[in-house]
Amino acid sequence: MKTxxxxxxxxxxxxxxxxxxxxxxxxxxxxxxxxxxxxxxPNLRSAEAGQPARRRFSLLWLAGPALAAAVLxxxxxxxxxxxxxxxxxxxxxxxxxxxxSEIDTILAVEALWDDQFETELSAVSLEAAxxxxxxxxxxxxxxxx
Amino acid sequence: MGGNQPTATDGSLDLVGLVGAARGGDEQAxxxxxxxxxxxxxxxxxxxxxxxxxxxxxxxxxxxxxxxKLRNGAYDEHGRFxxxxxxxxxxxxxxxxRAMKRERDGTRLRAVARExxxxxxxxxxxGREADELRGALAQLSPKDREIVELRYHADMSFRQMADxxxxxxGTLLARHHRALRKIKSILEEQRAAGHxxxxxxxxxxxxxxxxxxx
Numbered sequence: 001m002k003t004x005x006x007x008x009x010x011x012x013x014x015x016x017x018x019x020x021x022x023x024x025x026x027x028x029x030x031x032x033x034x035x036x037x038x039x040x041x042p043n044l045r046s047a048e049a050g051q052p053a054r055r056r057f058s059l060l061w062l063a064g065p066a067l068a069a070a071v072l073x074x075x076x077x078x079x080x081x082x083x084x085x086x087x088x089x090x091x092x093x094x095x096x097x098x099x100x101s102e103i104d105t106i107l108a109v110e111a112l113w114d115d116q117f118e119t120e121l122s123a124v125s126l127e128a129a130x131x132x133x134x135x136x137x138x139x140x141x142x143x144x145x
Numbered sequence: 146m147g148g149n150q151p152t153a154t155d156g157s158l159d160l161v162g163l164v165g166a167a168r169g170g171d172e173q174a175x176x177x178x179x180x181x182x183x184x185x186x187x188x189x190x191x192x193x194x195x196x197x198x199x200x201x202x203x204x205x206x207x208x209x210x211x212x213x214k215l216r217n218g219a220y221d222e223h224g225r226f227x228x229x230x231x232x233x234x235x236x237x238x239x240x241x242x243r244a245m246k247r248e249r250d251g252t253r254l255r256a257v258a259r260e261x262x263x264x265x266x267x268x269x270x271x272g273r274e275a276d277e278l279r280g281a282l283a284q285l286s287p288k289d290r291e292i293v294e295l296r297y298h299a300d301m302s303f304r305q306m307a308d309x310x311x312x313x314x315g316t317l318l319a320r321h322h323r324a325l326r327k328i329k330s331i332l333e334e335q336r337a338a339g340h341x342x343x344x345x346x347x348x349x350x351x352x353x354x355x356x357x358x359x
Contacts, residue, residue, distance in 0.1 A: 011326055013329070014328050014332070022188055025188035026300065028191070037175065039209075040211075040212050041172045041176065043209055
């Protein structure tokens with residue numbers, strides 16, 4: 001018992017009475033303590049629950065500017081799209097240009113052949129016509145037949 | 146549920162461990178803490194306020210403050226949790242006493258009187274004896290009464306009280322002895338004056354008047 005230590009003998013009886021009084025009050029306080037524990041626990045819980053929310057909120061503050069920057073960059077990409085989009089497609093277009101050039105060349109050569117052929121064909125036709133009409137054939141050495 | 150509660154190596158309650166766990170949001174640790182210390186805070190408050198409802202109100206207020214301060218990291222006493230807690234409790238009790246004095250509510254005083262008569266209080270065999278003891282306690286000086294209440298209601302050791310009140314242990318021992326002698330003297334006077342006759346004399350009336358003092 002508390003009064004057994006450091007309590008002079010002349011007041012030990014009073015100390016014992018006070019100790020009993022205090023014990024009784026504390027026993028009555030045990031029921032109170034149960035209620036108080038239940039009622040006050042949320043003060044711990046609410047902080048714990050609130051901290052994630054606060055963290056999310058603070059993250060939002062950080063994410064906001066980053067998000068805005070990302071949107072701005074995307075907008076810039078859209079606006080300056082062709083230039084920037086051409087870069088990765090340059091190779092394809094170059095290839096297409098080469099092919100077109102080759103096709104043009106081929107067509108040009110074909111056209112040339114066509115022209116020449118027609119010209120020569122016309123000449124041969126004329127010669128053939130001359131021979132048919134007896135206008136004297138001209139040998140290869142230029143003499144008349 | 147069923148988490149291991151911190152215990153010291155000798156099996157006693159590890160208050161530091163409980164406080165640490167409660168700071169981390171461990172409600173089980175918090176509950177254990179309140180169950181351990183709450184009755185002492187209640188007994189201290191009730192001794193001063195003499196009203197169990199007010200004492201419960203103060204007890205809840207104290208632990209609400211403690212919980213908030215633990216949560217916010219405002220507790221930095223490091224190993225002096227009991228002193229810190231009872232400092233808060235004593236301030237809260239003083240504030241309440243001042244409020245009661247301002248109020249001077251006759252209803253409250255009658256409720257206190259009813260409680261005394263019905264013996265709803267300490268488990269002393271004789272309710273009247275408890276009443277006399279409380280009356281004698283109320284007649285002490287504030288400092289002497291504080292020592293007695295911290296010792297016998299808040300169940301604090303002299304070393305803890307020295308830490309709380311920032312006074313030497315020797316000073317507190319002397320004050321304690323003086324207070325107990327005073328109580329003994331008052332009780333002897335009351336018995337000699339025939340206190341059994343009821344609400345007469347200085348004892349009970351003086352106690353009732355003094356109960357509103359800090």
